[in-house]
Amino acid sequence: MSYSSSAGDSQYTASTVYPYASSTGTSYTDATAYTQASDNFSQDGYYNMLPNQTPGTLLLPCEFVGLGSCDISFNYNETEAWIEHIIVNHLQDKLPSKAACWFCDAFLFDAKASQVRDRRLNFHNRMEHIREHIVSEGKTANDIRPDFHMLDHLRHYRLISDATYNRVRRWHEGPLHPEHTRHVYSHGYVPPERRVQQERSNMLLIDHVKEERQRKKEKKSRSGGQWK
Secondary structure (H helix, E strand, O other): OOOOOOOOOOOOOOOOOOOOOOOOOOHHHOOOEOOOOOOOOOOOOOOOOOOOOOOOOOEEEOHHHOOOOOOOEEEOOOHHHHHHHHHHHHOOOOOOOEEEOOOOOOEEEEOOOOOOOOHHHHHHHHHHHHHHHHHHHOOOHHHOOOOHHHHHHHHHOOOOOHHHHHHHHHOOOOOOOHHHOOOOOOOOOOOHHHHHHHHHHHHHHHHHHHHHHHHHHHHHHHOOOOOO
16 A cells, blocks of 8 residues: 655655564564553553544554554555654654563663664664554554654654653543542441441440340349349
8 A cells, every 4th residue: 555644754664574573472572571651551552532443344453543643554564664753753763672562561672772773673663563563463553652752752852842752641540530430449448427326336335245244134133142
């Protein structure tokens, strides 16, 4: 599939095909294991502003679909053109040292890793990994989550506006704001009114025990110390 872009033309043609690995577990994903700071993610993608794509189609969306409103997408076999579109037209060849997957938290792609040591190779590895999620799992632009390593990089090089940066930073996958959890209680929580009721019941029970002891004491006294 050919593509058009208002952001500039990539040096690669749409027919260029980049060899790719067969799964997300291939050798190029042997980058540093990555656990994102915010571990509790909601099910809604940050970029779910896009219209639903046609079922059965495998499209490679531009990374800037949620950052610069770039709606260009590529067929699954236009991998090289897809990657170069992002590098040339949006990153302006300023590649990040670290970047994460759009869809999973399994790896941090670090250009300083001993098996990489090259920013372009590192970025290609990341995009190939992302592509495999799309091809093998059917992920779409609506499933993309922010990559905060990339976000900081884009802001540093002024490739996105402060407004865009702040908007994306406000997106989080958990925990919820206290306002939204005011009616959520931990296991074993007892409402104040129930606690007061229980305390009153306990007081009545104590009084009943005292009364029963006093009754037995008086009965014993009347019987001359003999229980009846």
